[in-house]
Amino acid sequence: MRVDVTQDTFRLAQVFTISRGSRTEAKVLTARIKQDGVTGWGECVPYARYGETLDSVTAQIEGLPGDVTRAALYDLLPAGAARNAVDCALWDLEAKRAGKRVWELAGLATPGPEITAYTLSLAEPEEMRAQAAKNAHRPLLKIKLGTPDDMPRLEAVRAGAPEATIIVDANEGWSAEVYADLAPHLVRLGVALVEQPLPAGEDEALLGMERPVSVCADESCHDRASLPGLKGKYDVVNIKLDKTGGLTEALALRAAALAEGYQVMVGCMVGSSLAMAPATIVAQGAKVVDLDGPLLLAEDRAHPLLFDGAGVHPPDASLWG
Numbered sequence: 001m002r003v004d005v006t007q008d009t010f011r012l013a014q015v016f017t018i019s020r021g022s023r024t025e026a027k028v029l030t031a032r033i034k035q036d037g038v039t040g041w042g043e044c045v046p047y048a049r050y051g052e053t054l055d056s057v058t059a060q061i062e063g064l065p066g067d068v069t070r071a072a073l074y075d076l077l078p079a080g081a082a083r084n085a086v087d088c089a090l091w092d093l094e095a096k097r098a099g100k101r102v103w104e105l106a107g108l109a110t111p112g113p114e115i116t117a118y119t120l121s122l123a124e125p126e127e128m129r130a131q132a133a134k135n136a137h138r139p140l141l142k143i144k145l146g147t148p149d150d151m152p153r154l155e156a157v158r159a160g161a162p163e164a165t166i167i168v169d170a171n172e173g174w175s176a177e178v179y180a181d182l183a184p185h186l187v188r189l190g191v192a193l194v195e196q197p198l199p200a201g202e203d204e205a206l207l208g209m210e211r212p213v214s215v216c217a218d219e220s221c222h223d224r225a226s227l228p229g230l231k232g233k234y235d236v237v238n239i240k241l242d243k244t245g246g247l248t249e250a251l252a253l254r255a256a257a258l259a260e261g262y263q264v265m266v267g268c269m270v271g272s273s274l275a276m277a278p279a280t281i282v283a284q285g286a287k288v289v290d291l292d293g294p295l296l297l298a299e300d301r302a303h304p305l306l307f308d309g310a311g312v313h314p315p316d317a318s319l320w321g
Helices: 054-062 070-076 081-098 125-134 150-160 176-188 200-206 224-230 247-259 273-282
Strands: 002-018 021-035 038-044 118-120 140-144 165-169 191-195 214-217 236-239 263-266
Touching (some): 002 054, 038 273, 054 081, 070 247, 150 165, 224 247
Parallel strands (some): 118 140
């Protein structure tokens, strides 16, 4: 068995901006594991917020033994992008060798389509209103905020898409005071959920704070070890495979979070259909699904995921799993 890793770049359909900066392309790593003429593959997106780079994650993957297994992987790599790509590649390899789909191997029901959010890039209010109007037919819009001037942007999006459900991602950009001031307006404008309003290291301020809108942990929640630190602060946890370190831990985190009374959101970094494919399995029945990465790209993998009025569909076997 051999593990290979390559860097791939996908052009974005337009500049994508969040409070931390802008980008025009998605740079991802693709792990391929070959055994007996069969190749399994998986994708990850190294994220600087978590101290990851393309080079550091490549080194982690290249340092693995050639006979790595999913069980051994969790002792060899921490939760993060490198483990995600390899874990998903191993799932894909196992499914191809067995002639079964991944959900069959995991003992899960056959997945179906799930409505996904569509993310509006951070911009000036009038531009965000135009983005919202262009995408007003979508049932669920996600707004990237996290600046001192967020209210005009939120008002503009609601004006542009009066019927859409709106969720907000502050990307750790607010203080407790700003969030408290904004909360009544979030209710007024029909916001259904707020993602990570405060920095992960400063979210103790959420303890005891009134939460008229559901608050979701993103940067504060990586894997099952994160759950004890979320009590009393959050209502929802955002599961991303690049944080959990793969499908194996993502499924375990979903089960643990639901058992502890949290609702689940399934999100993504900006990547291709290969990165979203395993997440569609975790997304079944989630409160919020945010797997729009391929919709933001100008180019994608061969045999990409299907997005239609029913939502994002699970992958065809020709793509993954």
